[in-house]
Amino acid sequence: MPQLPDANTLFAALIEQMAPHVNDDTALVGIYTGGAWLAERLHEALGIRHPLGTIDVSFYRDDYGAKGLHPQLRRSDIPFDMEGRSVILVDDVLFTGRTTRAALNELFDYGRPARVDLAVLVDRGERQLPIYPRFCGHTLAAPLNEKQNLQLEKADNGNLTLRLIDA
Amino acid sequence: MHNPQLNAHGELQHLLSLDGLPRDILTAILDTAEPFTEVAEREIKKLPILRGKSIFNLFFENSTRTRTTFEIAAKRLSADVINLNVATSSTNKGETLLDTVDNLCAMQADMFVVRHASSGAPYLIAEHLHTTKRHDIHVINAGDGRHAHPTQGLLDMYTIRHYKQDFTKLVIAIVGDVLHSRVARSQIAALTTLGVPEVRVIGPKTLMPTDLDKLGVRVFHDMREGLRDVDVVMMLRLQNERMNGPLLPSGQEFFKVWGLTPEKLAVARPDAIVMHPGPMNRGVEIDSAVADGSQAVILPQVTFGIAVRMAVMSMLGSN
Numbered sequence: 001m002p003q004l005p006d007a008n009t010l011f012a013a014l015i016e017q018m019a020p021h022v023n024d025d026t027a028l029v030g031i032y033t034g035g036a037w038l039a040e041r042l043h044e045a046l047g048i049r050h051p052l053g054t055i056d057v058s059f060y061r062d063d064y065g066a067k068g069l070h071p072q073l074r075r076s077d078i079p080f081d082m083e084g085r086s087v088i089l090v091d092d093v094l095f096t097g098r099t100t101r102a103a104l105n106e107l108f109d110y111g112r113p114a115r116v117d118l119a120v121l122v123d124r125g126e127r128q129l130p131i132y133p134r135f136c137g138h139t140l141a142a143p144l145n146e147k148q149n150l151q152l153e154k155a156d157n158g159n160l161t162l163r164l165i166d167a
Numbered sequence: 168m169h170n171p172q173l174n175a176h177g178e179l180q181h182l183l184s185l186d187g188l189p190r191d192i193l194t195a196i197l198d199t200a201e202p203f204t205e206v207a208e209r210e211i212k213k214l215p216i217l218r219g220k221s222i223f224n225l226f227f228e229n230s231t232r233t234r235t236t237f238e239i240a241a242k243r244l245s246a247d248v249i250n251l252n253v254a255t256s257s258t259n260k261g262e263t264l265l266d267t268v269d270n271l272c273a274m275q276a277d278m279f280v281v282r283h284a285s286s287g288a289p290y291l292i293a294e295h296l297h298t299t300k301r302h303d304i305h306v307i308n309a310g311d312g313r314h315a316h317p318t319q320g321l322l323d324m325y326t327i328r329h330y331k332q333d334f335t336k337l338v339i340a341i342v343g344d345v346l347h348s349r350v351a352r353s354q355i356a357a358l359t360t361l362g363v364p365e366v367r368v369i370g371p372k373t374l375m376p377t378d379l380d381k382l383g384v385r386v387f388h389d390m391r392e393g394l395r396d397v398d399v400v401m402m403l404r405l406q407n408e409r410m411n412g413p414l415l416p417s418g419q420e421f422f423k424v425w426g427l428t429p430e431k432l433a434v435a436r437p438d439a440i441v442m443h444p445g446p447m448n449r450g451v452e453i454d455s456a457v458a459d460g461s462q463a464v465i466l467p468q469v470t471f472g473i474a475v476r477m478a479v480m481s482m483l484g485s486n
Contacts, residue, residue, distance in 0.1 A: 056202060059202075059214040059481075060215060064485060072198075075202040075205050076202065076205055077205070082210070108211075109209050109210065110209050110210055110211075111210050
């Protein structure tokens with residue numbers, strides 16, 4: 001079992017990277033579920049003016065036909081005008097890039113943002129699409145077992161931790 | 168026993184009837200419909216789920232609202248929709264139902280939405296697809312004869328859950344022409360499966376099926392008794408075109424006794440909601456003051472109907 005970094009330390013690093021690039025025009029969109037928790041914390045810590053957006057990209061995934069819908073679908077919620085906005089898409093872990101691709105497609109169905117950046121807590125590498133995060137808390141040095149999911153977990157007290165789970 | 172609605176993995180293969188559909192599947196459809204209600208608020212009201220799929224609307228019986236909402240639902244999922252005007256097509260030239268189906272299968276259909284005046288027609292198609300091993304093609308019953316109208320039943324359940332949350336605390340009355348109503352049959356099946364403790368049916372004896380007690384409902388032949396303290400009133404349309412023989416005196420007579428007026432509604436709970444599957448006959452089964460009143464949720468039903476049909480199609484498309 002590889003040693004996983006502490007989520008709170010990575011969170012602090014992420015805030016430090018993002019803070020200089022955030023302004024009144026910035027909006028955050030978290031991807032369910034881990035990315036939404038992370039985005040909620042970032043939204044507060046960075047004092048983002050626009051209300052927080054959250055999306056469930058299940059309907060936009062390219063493996064929809066093979067895997068079907070998972071039972072716990074969430075309602076996407078974009079409570080600001082997407083047109084001309086500067087959006088930072090937030091996810092807990094970046095892996096193949098397919099979730100990000102799905103999220104980009106979904107975002108553009110709400111309007112035409114001026115720009116979209118990507119912020120992730122951890123980049124576990126092994127991309128299958130040309131996607132790169134602008135803000136990243138940590139990049140794993142060695143690849144993980146591809147059958148394992150690296151994901152964020154939220155405790156009852158709101159504390160976030162990274163966990164490796166067998167898929 | 169082979170349940171034609173489920174595939175080998177116990178997932179939804181066809182939607183033919185709510186009768187015999189397990190509670191977890193009913194709930195899964197309602198849960199899946201929830202996020203779809205938001206799509207209508209987007210600039211681009213479309214999801215890519217059924218991109219490249221061909222859905223055939225096979226309406227052997229007239230319908231505007233149901234066909235339109237199925238078409239909107241399919242288009243919001245990016246499917247290609249083909250409406251067959253069956254009344255003026257090859258059926259009139261003598262082609263059988265299953266020959267029509269085989270021909271559409273040869274055109275690479277992925278899903279059939281079927282309405283038919285004969286009870287069981289969608290079952291016949293589903294069984295035919297099963298025997299011909301076309302397990303990749305799905306059938307949705309959009310109303311068959313007096314038998315079932317499952318997506319109407321589902322959108323009614325979605326509406327009730329939206330306004331009343333917990334099914335297990337409700338008293339619900341279904342009012343009107345139960346005998347000719349496929350909607351009522353689907354509603355009773357779903358309400359029972361979802362654990363509603365008291366389902367009442369209210370209407371004249373001549374418009375009640377004889378086997379009602381087997382369905383576990385309470386029968387009333389008086390509006391004021393039947394509507395007392397109910398949480399939900401589900402009106403049925405008086406099925407003029409299905410009426411064979413003199414079961415009723417006239418629309419006006421019917422309204423006097425069975426029409427839902429503000430006075431009759433007053434004995435229900437003050438927060439009771441009033442539903443109607445449409446199209447409404449104002450002044451026959453429902454008074455305009457009720458239909459346009461604050462307790463009516465008839466237009467939200469139509470909107471929810473799109474999300475529910477999207478849910479059914481997306482689940483079938485992925486199974």
